[in-house]
Amino acid sequence: MSKVLLAPLDPVHDNAIKLLNRKLVEAGYETATLPPGSTPEEVIEQGLTWRPSAILVSRTLGYKVGEILGRLVDLAEASGLRETARLGIGGMAITREVGAELGFDATFVGELNLPEVLAFLEGREFKAQVGDERAEKRTKPNLVEGYTYQFKDTRIEALLDAITNQILAWAEGKTSPGIERAKIRAEMIAEGVASGDCAGKPGVRQRLLDQYLGLCGPEIVAFYCENKLPSGVRRLRPDEIANLPHVLQDGRPGAAHIRHVGQKPSFFTQYGTGCPVMDVMHIKVCEAWGVDGVIHFDPSWGAQCEGLLEGSLSHEHDGTIVTLENFRFIHRYIDPGTAWLVRVHRGLNTPETLVLGQASGADYLKINIPYGSTGGGTDPERLTVDGVYCLRQAAQYGLPYNIPGNDELSGVPPHKSFASLLIMTALGLKLGARPIPNPLLCYSPYMMVHGAMDDNMVDMNLAKLAVWREIVDAPVWPGEPVGFMTHTPDRVQSSVTTAAHAALASSAGAVAVTFASSDEAYSKGPISLPARVDTIRATREMLRFFGSSQFRLTPVAVGLTARLHEDITAVLRKVAERGDFVAAIYEGLLGDRSDGLYPGRSGAHTVASDAAGLRQILSPDARWHQAQKLSEKELRPVSDRAGHGQETGPNAMRIGAKGDA
């Protein structure tokens, strides 16, 4: 058995030596340790008596300390011990170069890396690990594995069955410009002409592009026909794209883990600085710090224009523009072990975003029809049609999707938000897709007004997670992000509150958690990397603190869970009884004006019963590739077919032109 002598030369601290001692004994070595403050003479004397095969020393480097360590090495040489014992050193500020100057055979830099020490003791060359061992073997999380999706509450199951049957019957055969554009885009991708710089098949591209532009809003048409970029958007330069690999080549991919114990939850973070190059840097850093997945965020105006841009585009405000090129550029740099989620419910471009995401390698999608069609979003009728189409596509491609419950931020009570999540869950299941609900752990307006979190934020959040376990065996993914509206611009507070929420979610068995940065409450500029790292580190520390220990439901939390369960059932009953899901959204059954919600307006009256009907909506006069002749004042408001007295919002692109009925 190999013998190792461990000598802490620091006068007080020997924790590193004690830890190493334990690890070496576990690894089968015979060890002897000297007390702190051992002198070089004592170390060598012990070495001469005991004859170890290696002597490992720890010391913090400081002025004149080098001479002490040099004397140790010299004594080892003078006594002949050098011929039989190898010398290794570790400690603060001890670098490889310092170790070489001191004459040691090995230097151990940074945190204890047992494989490196063992390689040294065994005389092997150590190949630096890329991250820790667990990170080396990191595989992309499969968040739906092991869940049966069996409903435990048969009442809710029956209600959802009725609701989803009605939705599917209603949506049957319907289409929208978004769906038709998605089909065209899919064909362009299949033909290899989806990119503007594609060399082959120019005729095919032009034909498909003409069809595509016939379904787009004027701003998008102006982009394709006149090369007019929206405000704040520029094309990435070739050198920016080409230089990024060089910047990354010196890095060491691989990651630490945020989790301390177990394989759940996976941690996701949102990115969308506006610039794909900056996004890649953020993603790579987050990966290195242990993030398991990343979520693409694009600008809010992207949901309100009919049609998507193309090319490698940078945006100077929040959100990275959805284009095939941007998606593919970013995806190229994402580690194979990192999951990538594309937020599909992008208003008028929902189906097309799914097509681009799927073509670029997305692992997960995100869609919630009620949430996306309220609060300044898309018209409920339009998004329901588009959403159902997307869920069919998700099932076809085998892409799980998560369902965000961020409508709570408007003031929607959790039971209504969860009712929406359940409807989306059941709808996807019925179509063969795999849903993952995202209950939002937040300090929402509802919580504030009703005092539901006056005492603590644990009971309500635990109840929100517990009710899901009561209703259905499905993966639950709190976000997006956890702790919403608990953050302030203070770095420490923001990181701590995220970490606390993440620990709670982890304890409650969440399959994944989306967390923010400590810039979450800072709105005047993009999220910074230090802010991301701070939150990751705080979360890691919090999980380390709690380990395998668990939060338990208090009697208060049990009561909240039961009430939530009843209220969810009541909402679903009302929606089922209404018999018209779209009308239910319009009428506020899943969140009304008193909850801070109102139906979305983008894309109103753009649903047709078939493609032919769509052509009628988009009259021959609406030749958008000649849109340079159109101006804002020539566009007339869309007529109020549904009788809801709606006007299109100020940011919405209008489909319809002179002569539109």
Place this chain on the structure above:
Amino acid sequence: MRAIGVAGTAKNTGKTTTALEIIRQSAEAGLRTALTSIGYDGEDKDTITGLPKPRYYLPPGMYVATSERCLRAGSAGYTVKAATTVRTILGRIVVAEIDEPGLVVVAGPNRGVDLRLILDIFENLGTDLAIVDGALNRIVPMISTDGLVLATGAALDERIACVARHARAIHEIFAPGRAADSSAWGQRISIRADRGHVTELETGSLLGEDTALQIHRLIHGPVRDLVIPGACDPRLIERLLDHGLNCLREARLVLGSPLKLLASGDPLAWSSLLTEAYGRGQLVEYIEKIPLLFMTVNPFYPRYLPYAQAYEPANVNKCELLAAVQDEVPGLPVFDIKQPPGPDLLSLLHRSTKGTQSHGT
């Protein structure tokens, strides 16, 4: 080939400056020169003080033994002449010839046995003068060289008198000669009684109380020779002598080498012990010996600023320092490399001081 070690009594005492001057003079004289180090010499700032350090800028035609990685990190053009099996923290050591002048990061073998291998390679390549740069205060591997140059200065101690006393002590350590019967002794502590019987200990070094006690117990009568081939703590020998071991007081002390003494204890303690030994008429000799060729002094020291927790460059009076050290080491050349007139170092490197002194009977 002549191999010269350039060692320092502490960091920042001017080893590299001294070595650079030797290299310059050697190149001027047309000698084929080689360089290696028992440590690492590459950074342009001191690791601890953050103050600038001189770097090795080598001319074409020189050989250098350093790690492959360090060769690539330099700016000099080179051709690798020999690969070795010697490995250090910074990688495998190779011997290269400088083709284009430039900066070289020198990180050579850190063990004596490996240094011998490198010096053999230098010799086989036709080197005239091989320079072995020291590291910090490390010195023992340099026993493989033919002579030692020692750099000292205010970085050891800001008090000039202390530097001078230290220098004298070192000079005295190099005074004893080589034992004529050095090859008769092995690697263990040996006690030869007056009647010729030899007792050996398991160990070759006297560094701990236990070993001292063993020696004490093994001495039953007059001792002719006490041989300590390895490291030796002078305080323990003093204790042996002080504890009434009259048997030892007339014994010949055969110690490993002056370098091992320097590694094992404070030179002032050795100086005191040797002085007392000579006073008793005791003979002190070495198993291995290299000459101390000359010393250099450096008035520079890093002054610590407590309020700033940083260092700034400072100097003691250079003339006083040089004079003080010269006074303490009569017979040994001492220079401040940067003070004119510049000495002819090459002639000093060929000085022979073998057997200059064997103190005692």
Place this chain on the structure above:
Amino acid sequence: MSRVIDALDIETFLLCKDEEEAKELALALAHEMNLKLGDVVFLEHKGYGARVRLRAYVHRPGDHYQWLETEEAQA
């Protein structure tokens, strides 16, 4: 700067290949920003860069505190 009671911290993230490079860059950054005697309080490198906290003391305990001066003295 006179109103900084004691220290100025800079929190940032530096692109670098390892801890050693991170430290060099951090100290160079302090120099660029004309922060005297900047020190690295915290540094952690993973992957492609390092999270760094750089500190410069404006007023150490025992120093002359500019913020303690009267308004007349400051004027």
